[in-house]
Amino acid sequence: MKRTQHRTILAAAVLALSALPSPGIPVAPNPKSLLKSKKVLVVEATNWNGDSHKVPKANALALLNKIKTEAGIATFTVADNVEAYTAADLAPYDIIVFNYVFNTQYAVGKPFETAFKAWLASGNRGWMGYHSSGANDVGEWPWYRDSVTVMRYHVHTVAAQPGKMNITTDAAIKALPVLQGMDASFTGTDEWYDFDLPPRAPAPALWADCKVTYYLDESTLATAPTRPMNPHPMSWIREDGKKNRFYYSAFVHSDQGSSSDFFHSALLRGLEYVAGYDTEVSVSSEGNSIRNQLNLAYVTGSRELRVDAEGHHMLEILSAQGKVLESQEGMGPRTYRPSAFTKAGVYYVRYKGEGVRYAQRILVY
Secondary structure, three states, rough: HHHHHHHHHHHOOOOOOHHOOOOOOOOOOOEEEEEHHHHHEEEOOOOOOOOOHHHHHHHHHHHHHHHHHHOOOOOEEEEOHHHHHHHHOOOOOEEEOOOOEHHHHHHHOOOOHHHHHHHHHOOOOOEEEEEEEEHHHHHHHHHHHHHHHHHOOOOOOOOEEEEEEEOOOOHHOOOOOOOOOOOOEEEEEEEEOOOOOOOOOOOOOOOOOOOEEEEEEEEHOOOOOOOOOEEEEEEEEOOOOOEEEEEEEEEOOOOOHOHHHHHHHHHHHHHHHHOEOOOOOEEEEEEOOOOOOOEEEEEOOOEEEEOOOOOOOEEEEEOOOEEEEEEEEEOOOOEEEOHHHHOEEEEEEEEEEEOOOEEEEEEOO
């Protein structure tokens, strides 16, 4: 009897361990991230549904505080009862995080609703949410559902259960900094949210702009969802025309998962993404950087300028007296041959990119 009981306990322990998140090591902060220079506001929902999900929410906040130290975030504010926040209250912050859950009473019909919309309308902001912070049923706050999370949440149709997520197989997305060093998969217990997406329903208007970073492998679920999806997105990123960046993940639900190294890494990479990145070496001539020269940088030979940076940028050539001689605008790495450089002399090159801008005096000869 004792031996049978021992085997039963052992089997239960093995089963419980198998449902725990896969072990890993948190990723290191990306040195190109602009996160440490950003002001972050974390919105708490302290009275949300009593004590439901209390532990995962507290675990997520603890991870955010670790990231604050790791990344060296200068301004990191945690606040609740934000329904009275105005546009002036939100304006100083570059990033807003909805920690784990989100109360619609914070927004609909309250000053925060108008303030949050104005905050995003100003551009170059970052928003991050996870798990129930995006779980807005139809009618709760349609604008938030369709303009921020871009998810038409249906509800998980079965109880929380172990499952496995896999990183995207899209090579272009996989190469993005938001997935740098991230695990290829994550196994844990979660509420595997269902969304209304094709072929079941038309996709939200902005869904085409989203890049999915992780998918659920529904074949790993013991109980199949009643609304199967293939593929089944679990996290995604998006950037809009105002340079606002959004990061949303439907995980993590369990106490173990919300304190895991994987979730730690996901939150760090998500914050880095919504903060943006410094392109570091941006403009060069014949392979030599012209940025941050103390006095003069030199352009010779081909008299070309090479921009090595992702995203949108503007390049201006100015005379030594500060007159704009010509402007160039482009996307991603490009090589320019400024007509002004046909004449030797001293010029200024002014560069404006995503989160980076500077002017450099150069000598063309």
